[in-house]
Amino acid sequence: MLDPIILFFIFGIAAGLLRSELRLPSQVYDFVSMLLLLTIGLKGGLELSKQEFSTIAPQMFAVFVVGLILPLFAYPILKIWGGFKRADAASIAAHYGSVSVGTYAVAVSYMASLNIHFEEHLPILLVVLEIPAIIVGILLAKGLSNGTNWKVVSHEIFAGKGIVLLIGGLLIGWFSGVEGIKTIEPLFFDLFKGILALFLLEMGLISASKISSLKQYGLFLVIFAITMPLLSALIGISMGLMFGFSIGGTAVLATLIASASYIAVPAAMRISVPEANPTLSLTASLGITFPFNILIGIPLYHQMAIKAHQIIGG
Amino acid sequence: MLDPIILFFIFGIAAGLLRSELRLPSQVYDFVSMLLLLTIGLKGGLELSKQEFSTIAPQMFAVFVVGLILPLFAYPILKIWGGFKRADAASIAAHYGSVSVGTYAVAVSYMASLNIHFEEHLPILLVVLEIPAIIVGILLAKGLSNGTNWKVVSHEIFAGKGIVLLIGGLLIGWFSGVEGIKTIEPLFFDLFKGILALFLLEMGLISASKISSLKQYGLFLVIFAITMPLLSALIGISMGLMFGFSIGGTAVLATLIASASYIAVPAAMRISVPEANPTLSLTASLGITFPFNILIGIPLYHQMAIKAHQIIGG
Amino acid sequence: MLDPIILFFIFGIAAGLLRSELRLPSQVYDFVSMLLLLTIGLKGGLELSKQEFSTIAPQMFAVFVVGLILPLFAYPILKIWGGFKRADAASIAAHYGSVSVGTYAVAVSYMASLNIHFEEHLPILLVVLEIPAIIVGILLAKGLSNGTNWKVVSHEIFAGKGIVLLIGGLLIGWFSGVEGIKTIEPLFFDLFKGILALFLLEMGLISASKISSLKQYGLFLVIFAITMPLLSALIGISMGLMFGFSIGGTAVLATLIASASYIAVPAAMRISVPEANPTLSLTASLGITFPFNILIGIPLYHQMAIKAHQIIGG
Amino acid sequence: MTADTIKKLVTIITELSLETTLIREIEQCGATGYTITNARGKGSRGERDAEWDADRNIRVEIVCNAKVAEAINYMLQEKYYDHFAMVSFTQDVSVLRANKF
Amino acid sequence: MTADTIKKLVTIITELSLETTLIREIEQCGATGYTITNARGKGSRGERDAEWDADRNIRVEIVCNAKVAEAINYMLQEKYYDHFAMVSFTQDVSVLRANKF
Amino acid sequence: MTADTIKKLVTIITELSLETTLIREIEQCGATGYTITNARGKGSRGERDAEWDADRNIRVEIVCNAKVAEAINYMLQEKYYDHFAMVSFTQDVSVLRANKF
Numbered sequence A, B, C: 001m002l003d004p005i006i007l008f009f010i011f012g013i014a015a016g017l018l019r020s021e022l023r024l025p026s027q028v029y030d031f032v033s034m035l036l037l038l039t040i041g042l043k044g045g046l047e048l049s050k051q052e053f054s055t056i057a058p059q060m061f062a063v064f065v066v067g068l069i070l071p072l073f074a075y076p077i078l079k080i081w082g083g084f085k086r087a088d089a090a091s092i093a094a095h096y097g098s099v100s101v102g103t104y105a106v107a108v109s110y111m112a113s114l115n116i117h118f119e120e121h122l123p124i125l126l127v128v129l130e131i132p133a134i135i136v137g138i139l140l141a142k143g144l145s146n147g148t149n150w151k152v153v154s155h156e157i158f159a160g161k162g163i164v165l166l167i168g169g170l171l172i173g174w175f176s177g178v179e180g181i182k183t184i185e186p187l188f189f190d191l192f193k194g195i196l197a198l199f200l201l202e203m204g205l206i207s208a209s210k211i212s213s214l215k216q217y218g219l220f221l222v223i224f225a226i227t228m229p230l231l232s233a234l235i236g237i238s239m240g241l242m243f244g245f246s247i248g249g250t251a252v253l254a255t256l257i258a259s260a261s262y263i264a265v266p267a268a269m270r271i272s273v274p275e276a277n278p279t280l281s282l283t284a285s286l287g288i289t290f291p292f293n294i295l296i297g298i299p300l301y302h303q304m305a306i307k308a309h310q311i312i313g314g
Numbered sequence D, E, F: 001m002t003a004d005t006i007k008k009l010v011t012i013i014t015e016l017s018l019e020t021t022l023i024r025e026i027e028q029c030g031a032t033g034y035t036i037t038n039a040r041g042k043g044s045r046g047e048r049d050a051e052w053d054a055d056r057n058i059r060v061e062i063v064c065n066a067k068v069a070e071a072i073n074y075m076l077q078e079k080y081y082d083h084f085a086m087v088s089f090t091q092d093v094s095v096l097r098a099n100k101f
């Protein structure tokens, strides 16, 4: 029996490939995204109020470092094997070093539907992971002595809707506490999966439109867009074990690291590395990696987490 | 005591006639419609998973035939008695041969509020009924040897938002099953009547604006727009009895057949029969038939179904 | 422990001051406002069905008179002490004589979260209070023998979205009754605080943008925009006592009278007194008075109501 | 192909709140039609970023003959320029079916 | 600075429901691009206030050479003018990088 | 009636993501105002159908004198034409209250 939210995603892809006129109205899509971001933030914030900062700080640091390393690892592959121009290789690398909140939300919903516990403070790591890859990507594209206006770039990153809503949600959740949040639960928590279903419907439609533009970019991009998340997931599994996470937490962290950005990074790259072709990275991220993670990745990473825990535990 | 959703509709009509600036924002209207279509589809799909296809298939066939016949019946009336041009008569006939999902939703809600059981697989018949009248309408307007681009027309019909969402909802409901759907119930099922209320508020506003443009089209259109649903309802009642439906199911089927399209058919006619005046058919369908069915038709068809069952049963 | 909806407001102000790109999409904002207005109307209407008109009529009259007097009181202050031009003084006075539904909603939510009872028919007084100040404002700006097209003005007032939705909600609530309304409660009542949270997020963003344009209007406007609600609240407290309201009702009425319009009045003034600078009054109302009432005013008026009841009771 | 005719295209950018009254006056000047799009912008009356109802602009286009164009421009100047955010400009355009305008 | 070149700007205001087919035909006339904005308005076929799907307008702009402009105008006249709410007008515009169009 | 004056109308169609920076530069060129509408379209960089944030266009109009128009066009050419989806064209328009621009 399939989770309905996955069916909504498949439905979206199918409708898109069949060239249906179906679209979630753009402002409704924005609204739905906002709700997801706020809900994820709120949940993380509620958890924060129960935790010691000292336990989380080292995890934040480790995750930040991973965010710096991932694009450095992807860049030469894209440049040398893929034959991409410098700007394009750097931009794609930045997308895969950063994360996708939509993918995270599906992982969360997957765990919830199987009643698997996971570390609820992961949204904080999510926020931390979004940023370093952008900086590395710009440096890769332009070199250290470049003319990047870092003030503009950092504004673009930190003032972007995604980060602001996640951090806002975290803080509100933290300050409100479990009791306080009760009154807004019907909107933010009870509707969560329905809202996620609508989000995935639209994401399916978008993915389908990107899939159609795939052929012009060749096989290498496809292979990269599947292999890169698999390798990233391995890193995620290792980190989960290192942090002493539960099986669920390990799988969600793997999903997080395996995911590729399609909102924050494209926006930042467009401003900072305009010579990179935005269609290239969005096609990979939205057309291949997102559907791969949703349909195959998450259950796979879950199995990997189980295996890894058996090996360690045994 | 009046059902609040009917009050919302009356409120919309009143606000519209008083030339208030009130409008549901267009994208919110689209969103609300999408939710209704998906919910109706989901409910039908859940029911499908409990039924044998062999019981439903003959009903689908019968209903398809009715969809072919209704416009053939309406066309000469409109052409000869109404004095409409060929294209206009054909287009109006197509509207009345097809169905209105909004009207169906109100019938469903009416039955639910009176705790009357009805056959839940009706959404499948709804999907089947939407289409044949469009084809007949085009043929009536253009003749058999016309230059209609059927590929474009069939894309217009099947790729239209309405059909896609209904079928998508049906399939998702079918594959998910009652257990699977639980997590998305708060959005799609619990909010249903509230969402329907907002939909009817906007429909009231739209109806009011169409009512204002009514006088220029004369009395015949008004009479047709009330008589046609009444006759169609009689056909619906007979079919309900034929199918062995409950009283509720008979009444809902009658409502379905009595309803007139205002989304799928106008869009298809605009492309295929551009010489037809779209204001004419929309004024009839939205300005008269929709409010008539909502305010008078549904309770009336319910009474008719009760009577019919008494006669048959006695 | 802070109410999360207040945190959403503070979050909005912070994000706005930090020049984040965060915005509630405009149609979603309209939708959220509509839901709040309808919910407030519905709640009032439910209450109406339990009350005698004869108890409420005198309160409506008294409140109407207050709505006439408040701008007459504010006008000379603004004109003489503030040095504003006639049109501007009249327009600002009208804003402060009228009310803000958003502020009322927060007061309602504040009382609910502290489990404090209040007179539920207050939405009727809200409707009554919106209007007189507009008329007085126009007369102040243009004199009695002016060329105001009162037909246009009254259409602008009564056909405005706010009034129409409030009155529509009132009537629907009244006719439906507590039982009837049950089916639409999940959307209109259960989601209320979540919807209010989103509304306040956007209001915070708007307030922040108005705060930025504050410096060019000088200190007087700031002082006025804080003092005026305080004085109005005193009047509200006295009226609450006069009406024999509970502590909660007294505080909510005080909040109501202390609030300043930012939707109905600006729209009406733009049409009727175009020579008034709209930025001036909106800056005061949205940039100062709204946040003041939300963050400081409501708890303060609650304390004032307690004190006043002690004095009277003792 | 029907011969082209030269007409005027008047474009007005102003506050959304004016829409109803402005349209009425434009028709009184003799315009047979108009087209409106939503807009935002900045000018002498500051930024109008369409974030708040009061800050929304519309962009109105009217195809008409020179006389109507002049009447519209005169009307704008007399009644609106002083108190409203408003910009307008006029161009020549060539149209088919010129009798429409 | 590259020398400016004079091109034609064709503006079409018509029903939203035509978008897909109209765009196809415009490209067949030789246009290399187009820009669309949502619009509402009023004309000989009554008010189209964008409140209902069937009442929404679009405003299509095409920068092109004179030949393509003529082809588009001819096509509009032949296929659309009779049955659809439609207005179109043509202007001269000066563009940079004229080879684009 | 005030005498009309001829000014330039520069229209730019480009990516939404450029809005903030582009506006800043346009003002630095000496423009006193601008108007923006949301748009979608197609050109040499493919279809931009406004479905995804990255695929949204804006249409910017600036009424200005010839010198500012030239400065804007030069700036666009230098800084944006190579890497961004962008089209621009310039026309003559007659305006009232010419001192505004």
Ligand SMILES: Nc1ncnc2c1ncn2[C@@H]1O[C@H](COP(=O)(O)O)[C@@H](O)[C@H]1O
Pocket (backbone or CB within 6 Å): D013, D014, D039, D040, D041, D042, D043, D044, D045, D046, D047, D048, D057, D084, D085, D086, D087, F031, F032, F033, F034, F035, F036, F061, F062, F063, F064, F101
């Ligand atoms: N120079 C300009 N070019 C294009 N649009 C302008 C210009 N100046 C003003 N506008 C538009 O007209 C509106 C009103 O202008 P204003 O009355 O100058 O504030 C602004 O909000 C802009 O949308």
Ligand SMILES: Nc1ncnc2c1ncn2[C@@H]1O[C@H](COP(=O)(O)O)[C@@H](O)[C@H]1O
Pocket (backbone or CB within 6 Å): D031, D032, D033, D034, D035, D036, D061, D062, D063, D064, D101, E013, E014, E039, E040, E041, E042, E043, E044, E045, E046, E047, E048, E057, E084, E085, E086, E087
């Ligand atoms: N004179 C006009 N000026 C500007 N736009 C017009 C004019 N006439 C019609 N329109 C626009 O073109 C659409 C179709 O016009 P029509 O075919 O005359 O109904 C209308 O809905 C308006 O948006």
Ligand SMILES: Nc1ncnc2c1ncn2[C@@H]1O[C@H](COP(=O)(O)O)[C@@H](O)[C@H]1O
Pocket (backbone or CB within 6 Å): E031, E032, E033, E034, E035, E036, E061, E062, E063, E064, E101, F013, F014, F039, F040, F041, F042, F043, F044, F045, F046, F047, F048, F057, F084, F085, F086, F087
């Ligand atoms: N020939 C054209 N006519 C009108 N608009 C165009 C044309 N070519 C391009 N555009 C618009 O300008 C945007 C960017 O063009 P481009 O840089 O050629 O991709 C497109 O997305 C269209 O909205």
Ligand code: NA
Pocket (backbone or CB within 6 Å): A070, A095, A096, A097, A098, A099, A232, A256, A257, A258, A259, A260, A261
């Ligand atoms: Na990643």
Ligand code: NA
Pocket (backbone or CB within 6 Å): B070, B095, B096, B097, B098, B099, B232, B256, B257, B258, B259, B260, B261
């Ligand atoms: Na029918």
Ligand code: NA
Pocket (backbone or CB within 6 Å): C070, C095, C096, C097, C098, C099, C232, C256, C257, C258, C259, C260, C261
């Ligand atoms: Na007040």
